[in-house]
Amino acid sequence: MAGILPVELILDILSWLPVTSLMRFRCVSKTWKFLISNPYLVKLHLEKSSRNPHILLMATQRYHKPCFVSRLCSLPYLIQNPAPSSCGRTLRCPKPYRYLFGSCNGLLSLRNSVSTNKYEEHWVCFWNPATKIFSRPSPRLRLNFDSYDPLYINFGFAYDDRRDSYKVVAMVLDWSRKQTSVWVYCMGHVRWRRTIMSSPFFLPCDNNGYSLNGTVNWIGFSSNESKLHVFSYDLNNDTCRCFSLPELDTKNYLFKSMGVLNGCLCVFLDIEKTIIAVFALKDVRDERSWSRLLSLSYETLIISHYFYHLQILGMLADRLLLAYSDWDAYNIIFTFNLKENKIERTRTYHNKFLTRIFSCNYVSSLISSI
Known part of the structure; x- marks a missing residue:
């Protein structure tokens, strides 16, 4: 194959394949193992995988018990069906x-x-x-x-x-x-x-x-x-x-959560127990780059300000994927339509041990952990 196509073209083709396939191809021959271990392919594959990141959903547990409850999910799928148990795979x-x-x-x-x-x-x-x-x-x-x-x-x-x-x-x-x-x-x-x-x-x-x-x-x-x-x-x-944080018109605000959204460091604040305001820091090395990304009222979200750990798990176009928990150990994940200003889909999970659902971005890659 290397004699028919240039190596650069072969590496470009391989960079579009999932990691699971590439790991199988490594076993074909020493030539394939060498190609798939090429640092250029590793970098090119990561660049392409980063365009379609997954969400790694995790949950903490009560009483500081050992915790590793996590699942890899596609953001577009979760937006349409906020049920982690129905998609992706569990990580052990x-x-x-x-x-x-x-x-x-x-x-x-x-x-x-x-x-x-x-x-x-x-x-x-x-x-x-x-x-x-x-x-x-x-x-x-x-x-x-x-x-x-x-x-x-x-x-x-x-x-x-x-x-x-x-x-x-x-x-x-x-x-x-x-x-x-x-x-x-x-x-x-x-x-x-x-x-x-x-x-x-x-x-x-x-x-x-x-x-x-x-x-x-x-x-x-x-x-x-x-x-x-x-x-x-x-x-x-x-x-x-x-x-x-950015200057606010009121001193009556509480921290809810923090995260990375659309390439910005974001902070979610409860303001006067009325709205949730999301502030984004566009340049993490420039504190003057704070801006208000969006505001959502508790009335519109149909939740009480007594709920805690409200977090935006992801954002796709004009739809938000959010999660929050209440004191009865219910975890709620729902999709909110910013354009229409309403909740579209909701899933509720009850577990007496789980207290919080949170997330981070994940991309499948060939990066070595050694």
Whole structure:
């Protein structure tokens, strides 16, 4: 085949195929294995897969029990039928890992930990569910209880395009110094590296950091201010900064959730218990680029402001896929038509153990986790 068609054309054809087919073709011969391992094909395949991302739906559990309830779904299908159980496939987490905290270019980041009376240790691994390959565990990050509070360690996962590397960022509250420590683990390295000790310390509202354009971001409160801020760690130059949310006409607002939507970092706020406003940061490195993306009233959504963890799971044209939970352990996913300003489809799930449904983007890729 290589003698009939140019290699570049063969690689272009292969880049349109699903990962499952390409993994089978690797077994045909050494030539096919060499072609499918070509870095150019890996990059080209990722570019094309990224045009049609899937949603990885996950659910947390009550009482800090081990959690890995997740399912890969097509956004267009979910918009038409908001029932995760009817589409996609369930992902089974490789043991002994219990927590998934990030998705980037087809790689998922998993975490586990152990505790003693004096310290807590955390380690991670990287998993490509499409190729069914996962990495060896990282070195352990040991945090002593006399300095660190285990309740305030938060993880994020992102791609550093300048160094072509995948990194885990751990943001830790150091009580002894009243500072925030940032630890970074680069895939394949032999140790964690503490890059920053920043003051004042930062208390996040959401555990997982959201990655966008080489940054990992959390929302929460700086210790010297009562207003919400975004803590952003830049992988490109190992720096961090805190910046505020856009100015509002009222001080009566509450944080609901955070996410990445249409390539922007988005924050969902409850304003005066009347509407949900979605603000988008178009340039994650420019806090002046905040803009209001949309506003939805609780009356229009036909839900009470007492419900919590309202989140936009995805957006397709003029339709939103949203999820929220109530105190009776009901999880509701519904489609909202922005053009007609009404709810179109709703599915309700009841599980006494599940407390929150959330999502992240996922693309099937050939990226190696080793």
